[in-house]
Amino acid sequence: MNIKINNLTKVYGVNTILDDINLDISEINSIGIIGESGCGKSTLLRLLSGIEEPEKGSIMINNVSPISQKMEFQQKIGVVFQKHNLFPHLSVHDNIALILHKIQKMDKKSADVKIASLLKQLKITNEAKKKPSEISGGQAQRASIARALSTNPSLIFLDEPTAALDPLMTNEVLKAITELKKDGRHFIFVTHEMEFLKDFADYFIFLKNGKIIEQGHRACLDAPTTLELREFLKIY
Numbered sequence: 001m002n003i004k005i006n007n008l009t010k011v012y013g014v015n016t017i018l019d020d021i022n023l024d025i026s027e028i029n030s031i032g033i034i035g036e037s038g039c040g041k042s043t044l045l046r047l048l049s050g051i052e053e054p055e056k057g058s059i060m061i062n063n064v065s066p067i068s069q070k071m072e073f074q075q076k077i078g079v080v081f082q083k084h085n086l087f088p089h090l091s092v093h094d095n096i097a098l099i100l101h102k103i104q105k106m107d108k109k110s111a112d113v114k115i116a117s118l119l120k121q122l123k124i125t126n127e128a129k130k131k132p133s134e135i136s137g138g139q140a141q142r143a144s145i146a147r148a149l150s151t152n153p154s155l156i157f158l159d160e161p162t163a164a165l166d167p168l169m170t171n172e173v174l175k176a177i178t179e180l181k182k183d184g185r186h187f188i189f190v191t192h193e194m195e196f197l198k199d200f201a202d203y204f205i206f207l208k209n210g211k212i213i214e215q216g217h218r219a220c221l222d223a224p225t226t227l228e229l230r231e232f233l234k235i236y
């Protein structure tokens, strides 16, 4: 994928969260965004996914603008948040069926086949009829991923998908995500799991004080050039 960001600025009230960010990368499959809590990672992800709009600046992802070509862009992406946002009154199956019927206008039979295959892929077939409150956090997060995949997006946004999970569930969700990369999908994600970042990201972006302080291919994580990133990674 190609990403071009020019002079991107996001302000909340009197606080400049993202301060004139620029980026130009190409031929990257998977980008990880890192930085201290509150540095603007989720904000950047929301801007890149078109969920929110910036005060200033432009974004192009694979030559489509999430801002000015919102409809076209949103059809190609899937988004998974820190906490699953499944509809609580619907079963896992029906959470996905809703998307397939409403957005994809898929008939019931085709939708059921598709859902069965997604649930199998995420290893939650036995949870199909259960509501979000009746399954574990890791299963709910995998159901969110299954739902995000249901529209067959070429690009998936993940915002700390394991932040709310215990280590065991974290592991099962990260394993599921790793499997997805083999399908040739592209990812832009926020993580605090440094091992996962090193395994999964082709490229990383390190944010601090509203700026990209350091960026590069994943190998650069072993030898950061800035003091800030060394401190963040606890490399002394």
Ligand SMILES: Nc1ncnc2c1ncn2[C@@H]1O[C@H](COP(=O)(O)OP(=O)(O)O)[C@@H](O)[C@H]1O
Pocket: 012, 013, 017, 035, 036, 037, 038, 039, 040, 041, 042, 043, 044
């Ligand atoms: N909708 C919002 N309104 C006002 N302030 C916000 C909003 N969203 C985030 N912020 C503030 O912007 C800063 C960055 O937040 P966020 O992008 O969530 O950081 P991170 O994901 O890196 O923890 C924080 O100071 C947060 O309080």
Ligand SMILES: [Mg+2]
Pocket: 041, 042, 043, 159, 160, 190
């Ligand atoms: Mg966040």
